[in-house]
Amino acid sequence: MKTLFISICLIISLSTVAISQSTIPKEYRGDLSFTARGVLDGNNVETNFRNHGEMARWGDIPWGSWGNFNYINGIGFIMAARVPGERAKWEDYYGVGISDTTLNPVIINYRDFGKRVSPYTGDLWGWNPLNGFHNIDESFPTPAISTNENSWPETWPDRLDQTDSGWPGAWSGYLGKGLVNGAQESFYVMDDHSDYEYAFGLETEGPHSNLGVYYPSPGDSTVGGLGLQTEVRTFQFDDPIAEDMLFVHYRTTNVSEKDLTETWTAFLVDFGLRYEESETVFEYNASKNYVLFHNSGEFGGGLSFLVLEHSLNETGGFKFDDDNDGILNESKFNGPGEYLEGKAAIDAYLNQNYNMSRFNQVHIDLEDFPAYRNERWWTGDEDLDWIAYDDLNQNGIQDDNEPLQDDVGRDGLGPLDESYPGPDEGEADGIPTQGEPNFGERDMLEAEKRGITLLDINTRPFYETGSNLRDDTWLFDRLMFASENISEYQEGSLSIDNDEPFMMLGVGPYELGQNQSSYVIISIVFGENLDEIHTKIDQAIAIYESDYGQSMFLTNNEVPDIEIPTQISLFQNYPNPFNPSTNIEFNLNKNETISLTVYDVMGRKVSTLVSGKNFSAGNHQLTFNASNLSSGIYFYQLEAGDIVQTKKMLLIK
Helix, strand or coil, rough: CCCCCCCCCCCCCCCCCCCCCCCCCCCCCHHHHHHHEEEEECCCEEEECCCCCEEEEECCCCCCCEEECEEEEEEEEEEEEEEEEEECCCCHHHHEEEEEEECEECCCCCCCCCCCCCCCCCEECCCCEEEECCCCCCCCCCCCCCCCCHHHCCCCCCCCCCCCCCCCCCEEEECEEEEHHHEEEEEEEECCCCCCCCCEECCCCCCCCCCCEEECCCCCCCEEEEEEEEEEEECCCCCCCCCCCCEEEEEEEEEECCCEEEEEEEEEECCCCCCCHHEEECCCCCCCCEEEEEEEECCCCCCEEEEEEEECCCCCCCCCCCCCCCCCCCCCCCCCCCCEEEEEHHHHHHHCCHHHHHHHEEEHHHCCCCHHHEEEECCCCCCCCCCCCCCCCCCCCCCCCEEEEEEEEECCCCCCCCCCCCCCCCCCCCCCCCCCCCCCCCCCCCCCCCCCCCEEEEEEEEEHHCHHCCCCCHHHHHHHHHHHHHHHCEEEEECCCCCCEEEEEEEEEEEECCEEEEEEEEEEECCCCCHHHHHHHHHHHHHHCCCCCCCCCEECCCCCCCCCCCCCCCCEEEEECCCEEEEEEECCCCEEEEEEEECCCCCCEEEEEEEEEECCEEEEEEECCCCCCEEEEEEEEEEECCCEEEEEEEEEC
16 A cells, blocks of 8 residues: 655544644744755755755855756745734824734745845844754754754654654654655754844834834734744655656744734745756746746756645635545645445545546546545545555454554554554554544645646846845735736746746735644756656656655546547556556557556566567557566556657555
């Protein structure tokens, strides 16, 4: 059931409980003195980053390189919101009869141009890293990186509430205690509490801004900004499929005492293609949520910036399906939901609460979903892929040959894992728990994904002139413009007349209530030419949808037209998942010499079904027997003339 992608109780019903709030104690606060710089070098993408939201920086070594090309000059993470500003109660400072106003705080760190400092103390007004998430005793402190144990703290503040408090000596992994997602994983936490631009009396007498005063937490006047806390994780995989990609998770929690009703998340990106930037071509694809820059000249390389996910802690009684997958009101932050047994009960719930027509179009056959096949389902696992154990003989009892699958507890480790410390919260209780595979924040498909809703393209001089990036009002106006005018960027290409392309993109506006979280996941993908970049975009999406290779493929977006072979087509294998045999079908529109090969997730050839053999035009079917292979994700590739097509399949034993 679970394979690592190296490339990445009897309770009948429980109410849905929001658990998106931060588990980090309030005494851990961001401060400039905890700033550290590290290097991400787990694959072909090599770049520096700082634990205050900034990645890549022109002039650093490395500043953002891939192969022999420097492609990223800088990336800044932005959170912004529209909030009420107080002025009327401060007559002694603002004047008698003055009205309250609306404020637009924008939290950003971006090189010197986006580095906002207090005019009173010189302190940073922006993101600052929290203490306790890296080893500050190092001679040259770096953010916590999985490949450098010296960079880890003695204990992790985000794991203090678990059975093994703080996970001492173990990596605080996205997958669990001591587990690394890919070849390299980094982790840090930052907040905006030191942004006192709209504070009162903290760094100077009276209000800090003539626009108004905003207290995100009236119970603690030392909290500035919007009262946000953001956990940032990066993943790199060194296998041939994903060696040119970087995945980044931003989990932002509103830890203030107020609801934010209009919130934006954005990224400021400086693309630094090494060669003639006047030959840069831009492409925006709304359906796949990416923007792409590549050089149309001699060298042709480029990169794409994908928004893979924007998910929220959804509330409200209405039904919605933002990602059009047939599953209504998905949430990565919910509880286990209602427990159902038997396919009749599951079918009744699905027909009442899902758009099954759309669900069947998007996903694999319902019979292949683990929870449905097992006839035991917790409805909080919206995509029906969490199972405590695989009940192979359907006797309702966990037999000796049916080990735990996903029911391994909050630490992500079960009895079959290395370094298993023993049972912890939620383990073997038959109920999905946050931290377990295929559920909640560990399940990419349990989210109503929103795509790019703001986009603005211009040049570096436009953004970096004067104090533009240090001016909340100016930058917020750009966010509003980018949101209101995204429709001007149609799918296709747009030539950039000026050099030094600069881009701001993201999502918003959305609501972010008190103690609620927003999850934004991006991927940066590199390639030598436009075709390669497009291929790698599809691969990055597939890696994400498979929970970085931890889970089976549930979506079935590659159903081809099989009526008349007017072109070469490789179809999805069936059954899928399979054990141990499956059928692979393909169409040829003319006589061709073909090869059909199977690879594992590391790109190693594991089987050759056909090698250089001539096949006639028409439909063909071959059987692949995987008796000698272990459970996991595999890729099968058809080569027919100049055409190469690849699809994925899952072997479960």
